[in-house]
Amino acid sequence: AMRDAVRDALAEGPLRGRHVLVTSGPTHEPIDPVRYIANRSSGRQGHAIAAALARLGARVTLVSGPVAVPDPAGVQVVRVETAREMLQACEAALPADGAICAAAVADWRVAREAGQKLKKEPGAGAPVLEMALNPDILATLSAHGRRPRLVVGFAAETERVVEHAQAKLARKGCDWIVANDVSGDVMGGTENAVHLVSAAGVEDWPRMPKQEVAARLAQRVAEALA
């Protein structure tokens, strides 16, 4: 807390004195000690947003799944692996003025994680992996007793992008959805074409580097938290 206070006093920019929580990257959901379910999120967009918010003076807590991209400068990074760990880390980071949920959180985990490596038994058939629903971090933060003033979700879609994003906004109870079409090579790529969906309507942003998406979004967060 002392360190945070010193940091806030030294910060400059429109988000000085604000604490913003950012999630980034994929989650890994273990099947057994060596296998897991992953997704193609690189963490590039979420990490860029954390960096952009810090540049505007915010104190940023970045809760990140396993990624290969480097930690952004001036940001407190909390590393997690599973969706359940990510939720725990997010709740531990509250209170926050804003939450930007850019991580590609696994919707499901394996219902029964095996303690030993699953063996391929000669003659036996392939296993059936029963899945269980993971906690919904975006919905949980949106309905939280200590809800951040601004809660932003992401929607990675491969079809009917804006329609799905609008439904997601209503269902989750968040303030904005940043929606993108991941049917191309966006996931893991360096550019992004997003739609900013809110109760006020839909903005279509042109395709631009993920760094620029981050800078524009951080600017909008600063205006919303002013």
Added chain:
Amino acid sequence: AMRDAVRDALAEGPLRGRHVLVTSGPTHEPIDPVRYIANRSSGRQGHAIAAALARLGARVTLVSGPVAVPDPAGVQVVRVETAREMLQACEAALPADGAICAAAVADWRVAREAGQKLKKEPGAGAPVLEMALNPDILATLSAHGRRPRLVVGFAAETERVVEHAQAKLARKGCDWIVANDVSGDVMGGTENAVHLVSAAGVEDWPRMPKQEVAARLAQRVAEALA
């Protein structure tokens, strides 16, 4: 072929004129356009073996799943994602004098890969992922019409390591199994404690850096192919 001949003529060392196929890394088995099943193999051991064989003069084809480790010097790298792609690349690399199958190939893939991202429908239960058996690359190469003279498999086990390796040796029809205990942090780590299992018996190698395991194994391959 011309380039290979020139390379062989310039090479020095006990494996000069030999072609060795090495597999390395995990495979990724897609669930839908964004999700996949992975495993904790880093490719460090397989890549180190490819480099060690090249240093002994071999022409090396390295068929690698998705890894973050750099390509070894002086080695032809073929990148693949799934087990089926890995098998195809291995067969395309034949004939070879030796095959070192160090990759952690997924035993199973998802039976029906979804063309669109699986949606979490409100109120719907979690999905059940039916798995299908992947091709067995080690067994296929061991029984191949153009079988390499020396076929070496790896066995990553979390329990009864040597016992499982001996059963695997018999079942697959390969010449050696390099067996290791991955119940600790070996997968993704930089050291390895392995057992070299063959019809001749079991050698327990002390824990050592993966580079050293690679150098010792390459030396043994050179002796076997002399």
